[in-house]
Amino acid sequence: MRYTPILMAQHKPASLPTVKRLPSYLHIVEAALREGKEYISGTVIADELELEPIQVRKDLAVTGIVGTPRRGFPVRELIQCINSFLRWNQQTDAVLVGAGNLGTALLGYGEFQKHGLNIVAAFDPAKQKAGTHMNGVRVYSLHQMQDRVQALGVRLAILTVPGEHAQVVSDLLIQSGIQAIWNFTNVKLKVPPHVIVQKEDLSSGYAVLSVKVGLQNAQDT
Amino acid sequence: MRYTPILMAQHKPASLPTVKRLPSYLHIVEAALREGKEYISGTVIADELELEPIQVRKDLAVTGIVGTPRRGFPVRELIQCINSFLRWNQQTDAVLVGAGNLGTALLGYGEFQKHGLNIVAAFDPAKQKAGTHMNGVRVYSLHQMQDRVQALGVRLAILTVPGEHAQVVSDLLIQSGIQAIWNFTNVKLKVPPHVIVQKEDLSSGYAVLSVKVGLQNAQDT
Known part of the structure; x- marks a missing residue:
């Protein structure tokens, strides 16, 4: 059944x-x-x-x-x-842009793979990272991003660049055919209506924690 | 006013x-x-x-x-x-346990500092990390954790260790006086009633993204 x-x-x-x-x-x-x-x-x-x-x-x-x-x-x-x-029984290809600490942490996050997220390439501006592998994913230079994204036909991008580059990189990704962005930066991206943005915001969780700790302290005194 | x-x-x-x-x-x-x-x-x-x-x-x-x-x-x-x-105009001291990629990313997340979160020490099992600084925060060996947490009188801990160590580290932290844990692991921690746990779960955001991308694909076809 x-x-x-x-x-x-x-x-x-x-x-x-x-x-x-x-x-x-x-x-x-x-x-x-x-x-x-x-x-x-x-x-x-x-x-x-x-x-x-x-x-x-x-x-x-x-x-x-x-x-x-x-x-x-x-x-x-x-x-x-x-x-x-949740469509977690299907494979979804993605690229990751920004292979810093957060990006590398996400590349190694086994839960995503288990749920069908398949990161096929990472991009980073740092020249010394180009050509290396991080948690099994090849890192390319940012200059290769548009060509690679188009060639791979990927539609989902994970954005872990510093905030000041977020909008520029997002624009380039969308030009290359990206239709959904998982945004880990603190920037509210401006995107065309057909593009989905899911913003992760650690400050929401921190807000909840702050209020709970505040109530705890109030109860202690 | x-x-x-x-x-x-x-x-x-x-x-x-x-x-x-x-x-x-x-x-x-x-x-x-x-x-x-x-x-x-x-x-x-x-x-x-x-x-x-x-x-x-x-x-x-x-x-x-x-x-x-x-x-x-x-x-x-x-x-x-x-x-x-949100009590973000007050300073809250915290320790971070697990100075891997995610931990290091959090140590460098400027938004938290801006909102009063002051990470005073980090702990990691890797011997070569002990004594180093990451984004300005001193890293100690895990063996020093209980003594340091007690000496510092810190009540908030950020947990970024691998899931298999989460419960053991959490128990040790609570024994040392920690009363609130910001849990970035995928483990549902068992804690006494007086301890607050705020769990960050990236799979929630990924679930929303998956459903949105699924609807987008359905509209395209």
């Missing part, structure tokens, strides 16, 4: 918070599989993540999974449904 | 999504200040971030800022209110 990700098929995406929570559900369900479990209940997942069970059930419903009363969700099918909804 | 962050003073925190959005508001208001503007409207901020104006006004209200009809929010006061609410 296959569970089709119905909402995706109808081009009706789930809410952003739901999509953001799916990877944490996947972690827990994969752990359950490793422990040999066949079923997992929404309540168990909810307890683990300190969420309401109704929230978990609503979120998982977008993947098309169907639970069994009193037994919960079948573990293998649930993993397949989440991966299918 | 001072705008007191009323909700914080009453220990009634704003919602998590609100707190997460505050840094992006701050970016925009700081840019307005650099352009010499005295007031900025909620609508202008909303347009820039593709949010509803009512959402922006509700979010900003938690900081205690008061807008002026037809003129909007006073720029300087708004910056002060957001920084005060």
